[in-house]
Amino acid sequence: MSYQAIARKYRPETFADVVGQTHVTGTLRAALRKDRLSHAYLFAGPRGCGKTTVARLLAKALNCGENREGDPCGKCETCQAIARGSYLDVLEIDAASNTGVDNIRELRDMALYAPGEGSSRVFIIDEVHMLSKGAFNALLKILEEPPARVYFFFATTEPNKIPRTILSRCQRFDFRLLGRQELGERLDHVAQAEGVDLEPSARRLLVSLAEGSVRDGLSLLDQVIAGVVDAVDEQAVIAAFGLVRTEAYLELNEAMIAQDAGRALRLVDELAAAGQSLDEFARGVVTNFRNLLLLRLDARLAGMVDLAPEQVEQLSAQATRFGEQDLLALIDLAGRHFERIHRSTQPRIMLEASVVAYCRFESRVLLADLARRLEALTAGGAAGGGGSAAGGRVPTPPDMGRNPPPGIQAGAARLAAPPVSVTPVPVQPAPGPSTPDPVSTDEDWVRLIDHLMQTRPRVGACLMQGRPELAAGRLRVVFAVDKRFQVDSLCGESGAIEEAAHQTWGRTVKLELVLGDQGQNPDRQEEIRQEVAPTHREELDEACRGDDALGGLVDLMGGSPLPDSEREKWDGPGH
Ligand SMILES: [Zn+2]
Structure with missing residues (x-):
C-alpha cells in the first residue's frame, strides 16, 4: 500500500474529521451555514496540518447539493468529482511549479467566466508565497473586484513572504501543529482501521518523528505497516527508519557522567558497526541534552519528553548529575556539532571528536565554578583581615552552603x-x-x-x-x-x-x-x-591560601584553568 493510498483513504470527509484545527473549521462551518463566506482565505501553518484538506472540503461544501450543516456529503457526483480533481469549477494550482504571471492571467480569465448553474468556482493555490511579483499583481486585480461565486483559498507555509496588498484582502487562519495526544489518537485510529496493532512504544516514536504533522505521521505509519504483518512494535519503527535506540543516548550520558571518553568512543564504534546513521545519532544527541535539561529544570516537564516512562526515569536520574548551565551550553554545542557532522565527508571522525568533547565538557564547567568559588573565598578572606583564609575561619559567602550552584551540585554528585x-x-x-x-x-x-x-x-x-x-x-x-x-x-x-x-x-x-x-x-x-x-x-x-590554592586544586582535579576569555563566557553577565 502506498503513501498516497493511505493518505487518500483517511482524508477527512467532514470538517469534524479534521484533527486539531477546530478553531479554523468551526468558524468556516458557521460562515458556510450563514452563506457568508469571504472570497479569499489564507490558510497559513506548517506542512501537513490539513490546509489544503480544509480548502478542498470548502470547495465541496460550496458545490455539494446535499450539503448538511456546512459539511459536504462526500458521496454525490460533485463531491466525488472534486475528490478526483475532475470537477471543472474547482481548480487546484501548486504555486511552487506555476510561479509565472501567465498562469495567473489564465486563472484570471477563467475567473471571469461565470461558473456553471448553481455552482461556485474555487481556486485553491498551494504554497502561494512562491508566486512571482507579476503573478501577485495579476492576482491582486481579481481580488480587488472578485466576481460573484468565485472563491480563492490560499495555502502557505510562509505567510511572511506574501505581499501585504494580498494579505489585506484575505481572511487569515493559522493552522497549528498537532499535540502528541491528538496525533497519537489519529495514528491509533488509522492503524486500527487498517487492522494493525500499534504498540504504545511504537506510537510514541512515530508521534515524535512526525513532529506534529498529521500527513507525516500517516506517511510514517504507512511505511512501517508495509513491513509488518499485524503489529507495529518499537523495533519495527527503529528498523524502518534507521533510528538510534534510546539506550545509546543513556549510555552516552553515563560516559559523560563518568568522564570516560573511551566508553563514549566505544559507543560510536558499536553504532557504526551496527550500520547506524551517525548523522541520526548526532541529531538525537541534541534532543537528548534537551530532554536532560527539561528533567533537570522541573520533573513535571516529563510529559514533554517523548520516551517510555522507564526511560524517562533513567534520564531523570542522569539529569541530576548535570548542571543547568552545562546542559544549556551542551545543547548549543551539540547543535553546532550536528551541523558539522551532517556536512562532513568524514562524519565518524567528527562524531568521535564531539563525544570526546562532551566527556571533557563537565570538568571545564566544574573548574570554572571552582575558580569562581575560590575567588569568593579569597575575597571573603581579604575582607575579613589578611591571612584568615587559612585555618577554616572564612565567612561563608552567600552563594555557598545549602544551595550550591547547579554546576557544583552536579560536580559533587559526579x-x-x-x-x-x-x-x-x-x-x-x-x-x-x-x-x-x-x-x-x-x-x-x-x-x-x-x-x-x-x-x-x-x-x-x-x-x-x-x-x-x-x-x-x-x-x-x-x-x-x-x-x-x-x-x-x-x-x-x-x-x-x-x-x-x-x-x-x-x-x-x-x-x-x-x-x-x-x-x-x-x-x-x-x-x-x-x-x-x-x-x-x-x-x-x-x-x-588565595590564588596558589587555585593552581593546587586545578592540579588536584587533573584539569587546567580556563583562559580568561573562556571564564568570561562561563561567568557571563550577572555573576
Ligand atoms: Zn456532495
Whole structure:
C-alpha cells in the first residue's frame, strides 16, 4: 500500500474529521451555514496540518447539493468529482511549479467566466508565497473586484513572504501543529482501521518523528505497516527508519557522567558497526541534552519528553548529575556539532571528536565554578583581615552552603561515585550500631596528615580541615558545611587517602567524606598544623591560601584553568 493510498483513504470527509484545527473549521462551518463566506482565505501553518484538506472540503461544501450543516456529503457526483480533481469549477494550482504571471492571467480569465448553474468556482493555490511579483499583481486585480461565486483559498507555509496588498484582502487562519495526544489518537485510529496493532512504544516514536504533522505521521505509519504483518512494535519503527535506540543516548550520558571518553568512543564504534546513521545519532544527541535539561529544570516537564516512562526515569536520574548551565551550553554545542557532522565527508571522525568533547565538557564547567568559588573565598578572606583564609575561619559567602550552584551540585554528585559518599546537605551524624570514636588517638590522625603532607601535600592540607571519626574499619571525616569545596576536591583522592592510612596505621579503612554541622575545631586544627613538620607547614599555608590554592586544586582535579576569555563566557553577565 502506498503513501498516497493511505493518505487518500483517511482524508477527512467532514470538517469534524479534521484533527486539531477546530478553531479554523468551526468558524468556516458557521460562515458556510450563514452563506457568508469571504472570497479569499489564507490558510497559513506548517506542512501537513490539513490546509489544503480544509480548502478542498470548502470547495465541496460550496458545490455539494446535499450539503448538511456546512459539511459536504462526500458521496454525490460533485463531491466525488472534486475528490478526483475532475470537477471543472474547482481548480487546484501548486504555486511552487506555476510561479509565472501567465498562469495567473489564465486563472484570471477563467475567473471571469461565470461558473456553471448553481455552482461556485474555487481556486485553491498551494504554497502561494512562491508566486512571482507579476503573478501577485495579476492576482491582486481579481481580488480587488472578485466576481460573484468565485472563491480563492490560499495555502502557505510562509505567510511572511506574501505581499501585504494580498494579505489585506484575505481572511487569515493559522493552522497549528498537532499535540502528541491528538496525533497519537489519529495514528491509533488509522492503524486500527487498517487492522494493525500499534504498540504504545511504537506510537510514541512515530508521534515524535512526525513532529506534529498529521500527513507525516500517516506517511510514517504507512511505511512501517508495509513491513509488518499485524503489529507495529518499537523495533519495527527503529528498523524502518534507521533510528538510534534510546539506550545509546543513556549510555552516552553515563560516559559523560563518568568522564570516560573511551566508553563514549566505544559507543560510536558499536553504532557504526551496527550500520547506524551517525548523522541520526548526532541529531538525537541534541534532543537528548534537551530532554536532560527539561528533567533537570522541573520533573513535571516529563510529559514533554517523548520516551517510555522507564526511560524517562533513567534520564531523570542522569539529569541530576548535570548542571543547568552545562546542559544549556551542551545543547548549543551539540547543535553546532550536528551541523558539522551532517556536512562532513568524514562524519565518524567528527562524531568521535564531539563525544570526546562532551566527556571533557563537565570538568571545564566544574573548574570554572571552582575558580569562581575560590575567588569568593579569597575575597571573603581579604575582607575579613589578611591571612584568615587559612585555618577554616572564612565567612561563608552567600552563594555557598545549602544551595550550591547547579554546576557544583552536579560536580559533587559526579565525584560522589562509590566508594566515597558525600552527603549533599548538612546532616546529623548518622547513628551507627556503635558510637563512633574519634580516631584511636589524635596522634594517629596527625601521623596520617603528616604522611600525606609528604606525599600529597594538598590532599593533606584539605583533609586536616575535617574532623575524623573511626569506627569498624570506616574512617569518617566530617567537614563543616562551608567546606564543600574541600570535600569536592578530596572526592577523587579517596584511594590515595585510604592507601596512606594503610601505610601509616597498618590497617585497612574505608573513607567516608561527610558534610556535617561541625568540622574540625579550629584550635585543634591549628595544633595539628603546628605538629606537622615545619617544612610542610609552608606548603600547607600555601595550599590554603588565595590564588596558589587555585593552581593546587586545578592540579588536584587533573584539569587546567580556563583562559580568561573562556571564564568570561562561563561567568557571563550577572555573576
Ligand atoms: Zn456532495
